[in-house]
Structures are given as structure tokens and as C-alpha cells.
Amino acid sequence: KNEVEQSPQNLTAQEGEFITINCSYSVGISALHWLQQHPGGGIVSLFMLSSGKKKHGRLIATINIQEKHSSLHITASHPRDSAVYICAVDQGGSEKLVFGKGTKLTVNP
Amino acid sequence: DTGVSQDPRHKITKRGQNVTFRCDPISEHNRLYWYRQTLGQGPEFLTYFQNEAQLEKSRLLSDRFSAERPKGSFSTLEIQRTEQGDSAMYLCASSLQGYEQFFGPGTRLTVL
Numbered sequence: 401k402n403e404v405e406q407s408p409q410n411l412t413a414q415e416g417e418f419i420t421i422n423c424s425y426s427v428g429i430s431a432l433h434w435l436q437q438h439p440g441g442g443i444v445s446l447f448m449l450s451s452g453k454k455k456h457g458r459l460i461a462t463i464n465i466q467e468k469h470s471s472l473h474i475t476a477s478h479p480r481d482s483a484v485y486i487c488a489v490d491q492g493g494s495e496k497l498v499f500g501k502g503t504k505l506t507v508n509p
Numbered sequence: 510d511t512g513v514s515q516d517p518r519h520k521i522t523k524r525g526q527n528v529t530f531r532c533d534p535i536s537e538h539n540r541l542y543w544y545r546q547t548l549g550q551g552p553e554f555l556t557y558f559q560n561e562a563q564l565e566k567s568r569l570l571s572d573r574f575s576a577e578r579p580k581g582s583f584s585t586l587e588i589q590r591t592e593q594g595d596s597a598m599y600l601c602a603s604s605l606q607g608y609e610q611f612f613g614p615g616t617r618l619t620v621l
Contacts, residue, residue: 404551433609433610435612440614441546441598441600441614441615441617442511442612442614442615443552443600443602443612443615444511444612445609445610445611445612448608448609486551486552488551494557494564494565495540495604495606495607495610496542496554496557496565497542497544497552497554497602497610498554499544499551499552499553500551501549501550501551502551
């Protein structure tokens with residue numbers, strides 16, 4: 401079993417829909433990261449959080465430390481949100497990231 | 510553009526050849542990480558540097574792999590005697606301790 405599990409693996413939505421991507425982890429962490437990867441490989445950090453909730457534009461990330469679970473929400477989804485969204489955790493120390501397999505999101509116009 | 514650059518962006522090589530990749534991190538970042546990503550998978554940790562010191566290496570990093578970060582600036586990752594299983598995207602990231610990592614665009618390696 402992977403240390404970081406994401407669901408769903410693939411997600412197709414219509415423009416304007418509310419999107420939720422889930423992440424569960426099995427290890428103690430220092431921080432959880434949500435990342436976005438576009439075709440071609442480039443990875444962009446969306447959020448780094450260790451408790452509570454963060455919001456940036458239409459994106460919201462929440463984490464429940466006790467349940468070892470995090471969610472990434474996208475409100476009013478748009479085709480440009482189409483990408484792979486990756487959850488990763490770090491356990492402090494080296495802060496090396498342990499990644500989930502990613503969720504491929506496709507938003508249709 | 511995250512401020513982290515990698516060179517080359519693509520590399521095609523024949524099995525048995527040596528290859529070297531370069532990563533230029535954000536200049537004030539003291540930590541530099543190398544990850545490897547195969548198709549359909551999330552990235553996996555390879556190694557990391559704090560300044561010029563290589564402090565941790567993954568078991569994924571066989572003896573054919575070596576990484577350096579001279580003077581705590583740019584880093585190189587060399588793969589000797591490449592194998593087809595080395596085909597992957599090699600990602601570099603840099604950070605300040607305690608803060609988010611910034612990723613480069615990656616080097617896609619294809620071993621024929």
C-alpha cells in the first residue's frame with residue numbers, strides 16, 4: 401500500500417462544476433503539498449499546509465491531521481484547470497516529498 | 510517559469526552510454542532535490558543536497574547514479590551505463606528549509 405493515496409485517479413467535469421480531489425496518507429507528516437502538473441512535465445506548487453485550510457483564488461485546500469486526510473477543491477472549474485493534481489507529504493528533516501500517483505482532471509467546455 | 514532551470518529538456522541516448530543532467534536552482538535556496546517520474550506515476554525521491562552536502566540518497570539510486578552540487582549552486586546528475594529502465598522524467602526542485610519546493614521543467618530521458 402502506498403504511503404499517499406489519491407482519489408479519484410481520473411476525473412472529468414463540465415466547465416463550472418465544483419471539483420474535489422482527495423488524498424489520504426499513512427505516515428506522520430510535517431506538511432502536505434498539493435501540486436499541479438501540466439502536460440510536458442512542469443510541476444507547480446499550489447499549497448503547502450500543515451493544518452486547517454488555505455485558499456488561493458478558486459482553489460481551496462483542507463487538511464485533517466487526525467484523520468490523515470486532505471482535500472483539494474476547485475470552484476467554478478474551467479478548461480484551463482485541466483492538469484494532473486498531485487498530493488505529496490513531507491515528514492520534516494530532509495523535507496523530501498513522498499508523492500501520490502496523481503489525479504488527472506479534464507474540464508470540458 | 511518557477512526560476513529553476515534544467516538542461517537538457519530532452520535526451521535520447523543508446524543503452525550503455527553515459528548521460529549528465531544539470532539543474533540550476535533559485536539562487537538563495539539552500540536545498541536541492543532530484544526526483545524521478547515514470548509514465549503514469551508520481552515522482553519518486555532520488556537524492557537531496559543541503560548547500561554542497563549530499564545528505565540523503567534513495568535506494569533507487571544505484572551505483573550507476575552520481576550527483577554533485579559543487580559550491581552549493583547548480584547540481585549535476587550523471588547516469589553511467591544507461592539502461593532502458595532509466596527512461597523517465599528527471600525533476601529537480603529547490604527550496605529554503607521549511608518552505609515549498611520549486612520545480613524545474615524536468616529532463617526527459619529516453620534510453621534506446
